[in-house]
Amino acid sequence: MLNGINPLLTGELLNHLDAMGHSDSVLIVDAHFPAARLANRLVELPGTTSPEVLAAIRSVLPLDDSPAVDLMTSADGSVLPVQTELLRAARVESDAARFVDRFDFYRDAVDAYVIVRTGETRTYGCAIVRKGLVGIESA
Structure with a gap:
Protein backbone atom coordinates (compact mmCIF):
# COMPACT_ATOMS: atom_id res chain seq x y z
CA MET A 1 0.00 0.00 0.00
CA LEU A 2 1.06 3.56 -0.64
CA ASN A 3 -0.25 6.77 0.88
CA GLY A 4 -2.59 8.63 -1.42
CA ILE A 5 -2.96 5.77 -3.89
CA ILE A 28 -12.11 -0.70 -18.21
CA VAL A 29 -14.51 -3.50 -19.02
CA ASP A 30 -17.30 -5.48 -17.41
CA ALA A 31 -17.23 -9.16 -16.56
CA HIS A 32 -19.02 -10.04 -19.83
CA PHE A 33 -16.34 -8.51 -22.08
CA PRO A 34 -14.11 -10.95 -24.05
CA ALA A 35 -11.01 -9.49 -22.42
CA ALA A 36 -8.88 -12.63 -22.33
CA ARG A 37 -9.27 -13.07 -26.09
CA LEU A 38 -8.65 -9.43 -27.03
CA ALA A 39 -6.09 -8.16 -24.51
CA ASN A 40 -2.39 -7.78 -25.13
CA ARG A 41 -2.07 -6.99 -21.40
CA LEU A 42 -4.83 -7.96 -18.99
CA VAL A 43 -5.37 -6.96 -15.38
CA GLU A 44 -8.26 -8.66 -13.60
CA LEU A 45 -9.99 -6.95 -10.67
CA PRO A 46 -12.89 -9.25 -9.74
CA GLY A 47 -15.25 -7.99 -7.07
CA THR A 48 -15.05 -4.40 -8.34
CA THR A 49 -17.35 -2.29 -10.47
CA SER A 50 -16.31 -0.52 -13.63
CA PRO A 51 -17.10 2.97 -12.26
CA GLU A 52 -15.02 2.46 -9.10
CA VAL A 53 -12.06 1.16 -11.11
CA LEU A 54 -12.34 4.04 -13.58
CA ALA A 55 -12.44 6.54 -10.69
CA ALA A 56 -9.30 4.95 -9.23
CA ILE A 57 -7.51 5.10 -12.59
CA ARG A 58 -8.54 8.71 -13.10
CA SER A 59 -6.98 9.60 -9.74
CA VAL A 60 -3.57 9.11 -11.39
CA LEU A 61 -4.21 9.28 -15.15
CA PRO A 62 -4.77 12.53 -17.05
CA LEU A 63 -7.11 12.31 -20.03
CA ASP A 64 -6.15 12.98 -23.61
CA ASP A 65 -8.05 15.53 -25.67
CA SER A 66 -11.60 14.95 -26.84
CA PRO A 67 -13.15 12.49 -26.98
CA ALA A 68 -12.21 12.04 -23.36
CA VAL A 69 -14.10 8.76 -22.99
CA ASP A 70 -15.54 6.16 -25.34
CA LEU A 71 -18.55 4.16 -24.18
CA MET A 72 -20.27 1.28 -25.92
CA THR A 73 -23.62 2.19 -27.47
CA SER A 74 -26.40 0.29 -25.70
CA ALA A 75 -28.75 -1.93 -27.70
CA ASP A 76 -31.54 0.66 -27.61
CA GLY A 77 -29.23 3.70 -27.85
CA SER A 78 -30.10 5.02 -24.39
CA VAL A 79 -27.54 6.10 -21.80
CA LEU A 80 -27.72 3.50 -19.05
CA PRO A 81 -27.19 4.17 -15.33
CA VAL A 82 -23.82 2.38 -15.35
CA GLN A 83 -22.72 4.65 -18.21
CA THR A 84 -23.77 7.74 -16.28
CA GLU A 85 -21.68 6.44 -13.37
CA LEU A 86 -18.73 5.86 -15.72
CA LEU A 87 -18.92 9.44 -16.99
CA ARG A 88 -19.03 10.73 -13.41
CA ALA A 89 -16.06 8.50 -12.48
CA ALA A 90 -14.11 9.82 -15.46
CA ARG A 91 -15.03 13.38 -14.41
CA VAL A 92 -16.36 14.28 -17.85
CA GLU A 93 -19.66 15.56 -19.16
CA SER A 94 -21.69 13.42 -21.53
CA ASP A 95 -20.89 15.74 -24.45
CA ALA A 96 -17.19 14.90 -23.98
CA ALA A 97 -17.92 11.19 -24.51
CA ARG A 98 -18.18 9.29 -27.75
CA PHE A 99 -20.55 6.34 -28.05
CA VAL A 100 -19.32 3.59 -30.36
CA ASP A 101 -20.86 0.44 -31.77
CA ARG A 102 -20.11 -2.75 -29.82
CA PHE A 103 -18.05 -4.32 -32.61
CA ASP A 104 -16.07 -1.10 -33.17
CA PHE A 105 -15.42 -1.09 -29.43
CA TYR A 106 -14.08 -4.66 -29.71
CA ARG A 107 -11.81 -3.60 -32.59
CA ASP A 108 -10.49 -0.70 -30.50
CA ALA A 109 -9.78 -3.14 -27.66
CA VAL A 110 -7.19 -4.96 -29.76
CA ASP A 111 -5.09 -1.78 -29.89
CA ALA A 112 -5.43 -0.96 -26.19
CA TYR A 113 -2.28 -0.78 -24.13
CA VAL A 114 -4.03 -2.58 -21.26
CA ILE A 115 -7.48 -3.96 -20.51
CA VAL A 116 -8.76 -3.98 -16.95
CA ARG A 117 -11.52 -6.53 -16.47
CA THR A 118 -13.72 -5.76 -13.50
CA GLY A 119 -16.40 -7.80 -11.79
CA GLU A 120 -19.07 -5.45 -13.16
CA THR A 121 -22.17 -7.46 -14.05
CA ARG A 122 -24.26 -4.64 -15.51
CA THR A 123 -24.22 -4.72 -19.29
CA TYR A 124 -22.43 -1.93 -21.19
CA GLY A 125 -20.22 -1.25 -18.19
CA CYS A 126 -17.20 -0.60 -20.40
CA ALA A 127 -15.15 2.51 -21.14
CA ILE A 128 -12.04 3.50 -23.07
CA VAL A 129 -9.85 6.33 -21.81
CA ARG A 130 -6.67 7.63 -23.40
CA LYS A 131 -3.68 8.89 -21.47
CA GLY A 132 -3.04 12.59 -21.74
CA LEU A 133 0.07 14.52 -20.92
CA VAL A 134 1.22 14.21 -17.33
CA GLY A 135 1.05 17.59 -15.62
CA ILE A 136 -1.67 18.82 -17.98
CA GLU A 137 -5.23 18.13 -16.82
CA SER A 138 -7.65 18.26 -19.76
CA ALA A 139 -10.82 17.17 -17.97
Whole structure:
Protein backbone atom coordinates (compact mmCIF):
# COMPACT_ATOMS: atom_id res chain seq x y z
CA MET A 1 0.00 0.00 0.00
CA LEU A 2 1.06 3.56 -0.64
CA ASN A 3 -0.25 6.77 0.88
CA GLY A 4 -2.59 8.63 -1.42
CA ILE A 5 -2.96 5.77 -3.89
CA ASN A 6 -6.36 4.17 -4.31
CA PRO A 7 -6.08 0.54 -3.10
CA LEU A 8 -7.69 -0.70 -6.33
CA LEU A 9 -4.55 0.43 -8.14
CA THR A 10 -2.41 -2.67 -7.80
CA GLY A 11 1.31 -2.58 -8.48
CA GLU A 12 0.72 -4.39 -11.77
CA LEU A 13 -1.90 -1.86 -12.89
CA LEU A 14 0.19 1.13 -11.78
CA ASN A 15 3.13 -0.26 -13.74
CA HIS A 16 1.02 -0.45 -16.90
CA LEU A 17 -0.45 3.04 -16.41
CA ASP A 18 3.04 4.45 -15.89
CA ALA A 19 4.42 2.72 -19.00
CA MET A 20 1.64 4.03 -21.23
CA GLY A 21 2.51 6.86 -23.58
CA HIS A 22 0.47 9.84 -24.71
CA SER A 23 -2.76 8.69 -26.41
CA ASP A 24 -2.32 5.04 -25.38
CA SER A 25 -5.63 3.63 -24.23
CA VAL A 26 -6.81 1.67 -21.23
CA LEU A 27 -10.09 -0.20 -21.35
CA ILE A 28 -12.11 -0.70 -18.21
CA VAL A 29 -14.51 -3.50 -19.02
CA ASP A 30 -17.30 -5.48 -17.41
CA ALA A 31 -17.23 -9.16 -16.56
CA HIS A 32 -19.02 -10.04 -19.83
CA PHE A 33 -16.34 -8.51 -22.08
CA PRO A 34 -14.11 -10.95 -24.05
CA ALA A 35 -11.01 -9.49 -22.42
CA ALA A 36 -8.88 -12.63 -22.33
CA ARG A 37 -9.27 -13.07 -26.09
CA LEU A 38 -8.65 -9.43 -27.03
CA ALA A 39 -6.09 -8.16 -24.51
CA ASN A 40 -2.39 -7.78 -25.13
CA ARG A 41 -2.07 -6.99 -21.40
CA LEU A 42 -4.83 -7.96 -18.99
CA VAL A 43 -5.37 -6.96 -15.38
CA GLU A 44 -8.26 -8.66 -13.60
CA LEU A 45 -9.99 -6.95 -10.67
CA PRO A 46 -12.89 -9.25 -9.74
CA GLY A 47 -15.25 -7.99 -7.07
CA THR A 48 -15.05 -4.40 -8.34
CA THR A 49 -17.35 -2.29 -10.47
CA SER A 50 -16.31 -0.52 -13.63
CA PRO A 51 -17.10 2.97 -12.26
CA GLU A 52 -15.02 2.46 -9.10
CA VAL A 53 -12.06 1.16 -11.11
CA LEU A 54 -12.34 4.04 -13.58
CA ALA A 55 -12.44 6.54 -10.69
CA ALA A 56 -9.30 4.95 -9.23
CA ILE A 57 -7.51 5.10 -12.59
CA ARG A 58 -8.54 8.71 -13.10
CA SER A 59 -6.98 9.60 -9.74
CA VAL A 60 -3.57 9.11 -11.39
CA LEU A 61 -4.21 9.28 -15.15
CA PRO A 62 -4.77 12.53 -17.05
CA LEU A 63 -7.11 12.31 -20.03
CA ASP A 64 -6.15 12.98 -23.61
CA ASP A 65 -8.05 15.53 -25.67
CA SER A 66 -11.60 14.95 -26.84
CA PRO A 67 -13.15 12.49 -26.98
CA ALA A 68 -12.21 12.04 -23.36
CA VAL A 69 -14.10 8.76 -22.99
CA ASP A 70 -15.54 6.16 -25.34
CA LEU A 71 -18.55 4.16 -24.18
CA MET A 72 -20.27 1.28 -25.92
CA THR A 73 -23.62 2.19 -27.47
CA SER A 74 -26.40 0.29 -25.70
CA ALA A 75 -28.75 -1.93 -27.70
CA ASP A 76 -31.54 0.66 -27.61
CA GLY A 77 -29.23 3.70 -27.85
CA SER A 78 -30.10 5.02 -24.39
CA VAL A 79 -27.54 6.10 -21.80
CA LEU A 80 -27.72 3.50 -19.05
CA PRO A 81 -27.19 4.17 -15.33
CA VAL A 82 -23.82 2.38 -15.35
CA GLN A 83 -22.72 4.65 -18.21
CA THR A 84 -23.77 7.74 -16.28
CA GLU A 85 -21.68 6.44 -13.37
CA LEU A 86 -18.73 5.86 -15.72
CA LEU A 87 -18.92 9.44 -16.99
CA ARG A 88 -19.03 10.73 -13.41
CA ALA A 89 -16.06 8.50 -12.48
CA ALA A 90 -14.11 9.82 -15.46
CA ARG A 91 -15.03 13.38 -14.41
CA VAL A 92 -16.36 14.28 -17.85
CA GLU A 93 -19.66 15.56 -19.16
CA SER A 94 -21.69 13.42 -21.53
CA ASP A 95 -20.89 15.74 -24.45
CA ALA A 96 -17.19 14.90 -23.98
CA ALA A 97 -17.92 11.19 -24.51
CA ARG A 98 -18.18 9.29 -27.75
CA PHE A 99 -20.55 6.34 -28.05
CA VAL A 100 -19.32 3.59 -30.36
CA ASP A 101 -20.86 0.44 -31.77
CA ARG A 102 -20.11 -2.75 -29.82
CA PHE A 103 -18.05 -4.32 -32.61
CA ASP A 104 -16.07 -1.10 -33.17
CA PHE A 105 -15.42 -1.09 -29.43
CA TYR A 106 -14.08 -4.66 -29.71
CA ARG A 107 -11.81 -3.60 -32.59
CA ASP A 108 -10.49 -0.70 -30.50
CA ALA A 109 -9.78 -3.14 -27.66
CA VAL A 110 -7.19 -4.96 -29.76
CA ASP A 111 -5.09 -1.78 -29.89
CA ALA A 112 -5.43 -0.96 -26.19
CA TYR A 113 -2.28 -0.78 -24.13
CA VAL A 114 -4.03 -2.58 -21.26
CA ILE A 115 -7.48 -3.96 -20.51
CA VAL A 116 -8.76 -3.98 -16.95
CA ARG A 117 -11.52 -6.53 -16.47
CA THR A 118 -13.72 -5.76 -13.50
CA GLY A 119 -16.40 -7.80 -11.79
CA GLU A 120 -19.07 -5.45 -13.16
CA THR A 121 -22.17 -7.46 -14.05
CA ARG A 122 -24.26 -4.64 -15.51
CA THR A 123 -24.22 -4.72 -19.29
CA TYR A 124 -22.43 -1.93 -21.19
CA GLY A 125 -20.22 -1.25 -18.19
CA CYS A 126 -17.20 -0.60 -20.40
CA ALA A 127 -15.15 2.51 -21.14
CA ILE A 128 -12.04 3.50 -23.07
CA VAL A 129 -9.85 6.33 -21.81
CA ARG A 130 -6.67 7.63 -23.40
CA LYS A 131 -3.68 8.89 -21.47
CA GLY A 132 -3.04 12.59 -21.74
CA LEU A 133 0.07 14.52 -20.92
CA VAL A 134 1.22 14.21 -17.33
CA GLY A 135 1.05 17.59 -15.62
CA ILE A 136 -1.67 18.82 -17.98
CA GLU A 137 -5.23 18.13 -16.82
CA SER A 138 -7.65 18.26 -19.76
CA ALA A 139 -10.82 17.17 -17.97
